[in-house]
Amino acid sequence: xxxxxxxxxxxxxxxFAQMPDIAQVWLNNSKPYTGTIGNxxxxxxxxxxxxxxxxxxxxxxxLAGYSLVGNNYSKFExxxxxxxxxxxxxxxxxxxxxxxxxxxxxxxxxxFKGKFIYTFIWNKKAQHIKGQFIxxxxxxxxxxxxxxxxxxxKN
Numbered sequence: 001x002x003x004x005x006x007x008x009x010x011x012x013x014x015x016f017a018q019m020p021d022i023a024q025v026w027l028n029n030s031k032p033y034t035g036t037i038g039n040x041x042x043x044x045x046x047x048x049x050x051x052x053x054x055x056x057x058x059x060x061x062x063l064a065g066y067s068l069v070g071n072n073y074s075k076f077e078x079x080x081x082x083x084x085x086x087x088x089x090x091x092x093x094x095x096x097x098x099x100x101x102x103x104x105x106x107x108x109x110x111x112f113k114g115k116f117i118y119t120f121i122w123n124k125k126a127q128h129i130k131g132q133f134i135x136x137x138x139x140x141x142x143x144x145x146x147x148x149x150x151x152x153x154k155n
Contacts, residue, residue: 022094023061025118026051026080028134028155035153037069037140044069046112046136046153059083063100067112074102074109080116091131094118098136104143112151114138 032047050064059082066075078100086093100112120132135154141147 021053021058023051023053025132025134026061026063031155032068033134033136033153033155035136035151037151038149042069042149044151044153054079059096063098067100067102069108072108074105076100076102076112078112091119091121093120098138107142107144107146110140110142110147112136112138112140114151 026048028048032045035044035046036042037044045068046065047068048063048065050062052062054060054062061080062077063080064075064077066073068074078098080096080098082094082096084095086095095115095117097115098112102109102111114137116134116136118132118134120129122128123130133155135152137152138150140149140151
């Protein structure tokens, strides 16, 4: 009987374990992510100003910020959802999907959608992350559906 009770308590602790809050990671130390949109020469900057973990689903984060392409500045809001975590001996990775909706301000506003990968090295002695890298790949589609571009940005 004691063994069964211990087993239930032990497995229950895993069932209710919460994902650590890594909301600060997506803020990228207050620096914009840089990359390309459309053809490989069109530059994009994406700055995330707000990142909050969803209290009901700890695998999801609410994001807000802005994108800048040429002279086109657009605020956005959206979600980032973690789908997989891989713990490695040297390098660990977090995989997921994102969807960010820009303010509807004409033909050059739309939705960013795609996947991301966050890789990092955990320094066990110092108990902190070092060597982190975040990359977002996907597409941007205008609200009217007339424009669709591949996107890629990273820290």
